[in-house]
Amino acid sequence: MSYVAQGPGQNLHAFAFSHLRAEHPRMKQRPLVIWMTGISASGKSTIADALDIALQAQGRFTCIVDGDSVRGGLCRDLGFTDNDREENIRRVAEVARLMLEAGLIVIVALISPSAASRHYARSIIGNESFVEVHVDAPLETAEQRDPKGLYKKARAGLIKNFTGIDSRYDLPIFPEVHLNTQALSVEQSVEAILDWVARNDART
Numbered sequence: 001m002s003y004v005a006q007g008p009g010q011n012l013h014a015f016a017f018s019h020l021r022a023e024h025p026r027m028k029q030r031p032l033v034i035w036m037t038g039i040s041a042s043g044k045s046t047i048a049d050a051l052d053i054a055l056q057a058q059g060r061f062t063c064i065v066d067g068d069s070v071r072g073g074l075c076r077d078l079g080f081t082d083n084d085r086e087e088n089i090r091r092v093a094e095v096a097r098l099m100l101e102a103g104l105i106v107i108v109a110l111i112s113p114s115a116a117s118r119h120y121a122r123s124i125i126g127n128e129s130f131v132e133v134h135v136d137a138p139l140e141t142a143e144q145r146d147p148k149g150l151y152k153k154a155r156a157g158l159i160k161n162f163t164g165i166d167s168r169y170d171l172p173i174f175p176e177v178h179l180n181t182q183a184l185s186v187e188q189s190v191e192a193i194l195d196w197v198a199r200n201d202a203r204t
């Protein structure tokens with residue numbers, strides 16, 4: 001984890017803080033960022049919530065960063081243009097990195113539609129700690145679920161730049177975990193991610 005945020009015109013030097021270790025000494029877990037990407041209503045928040053409960057039941061220390069919540073606070077000045085979406089992702093990745101350094105298993109639930117910005121998030125967090133989870137559902141299925149009524153509004157022209165309707169979603173090519181939420185129950189999706197976390201713990 002040698003990444004140092006660079007601001008314009010600043011002289012920043014990375015101090016090799018001793019807390020930046022692979023395994024947190026007291027939490028006894030390998031910190032990770034589980035980055036859940038997918039179109040609206042694909043199931044990110046639902047699976048993130050169930051995963052959080054399951055990880056905590058294993059005695060792990062976790063934190064959820066949910067796209068809708070950050071948009072109401074940390075990123076409330078941002079809209080949905082390409083530039084603003086990218087800045088939204090950059091801020092979330094920076095926050096996730098800080099939590100990772102605090103030793104947590106961080107669960108991010110964010111549409112993160114562009115492959116380039118997911119790649120950027122991975123570079124901020126570090127490849128060894130970044131688990132890209134594609135929460136996948138066909139657009140028709142997501143539109144039928146529509147728990148927040150957003151597709152309906154987007155189809156009626158009330159929301160602009162809506163992912164899947166008039167804004168693109170780049171399918172992840174090599175995600176660490178792919179969840180077909182049409183075929184898998186929420187519990188099965190959680191199991192697939194828990195397997196990955198266990199394998200990561202066993203890594204030497």
Ligand code: ADP
Pocket residue numbers: 038039040041042043044045046047109135145147181182184185186189
């Ligand atoms: P997102 O966070 O991706 O926008 P949500 O989790 O808010 O999506 O909404 C997904 C909706 O789909 C929820 O109402 C959830 O109950 C429903 N759903 C149905 N089947 C599944 C499944 N197999 N996995 C995840 N969500 C599912």
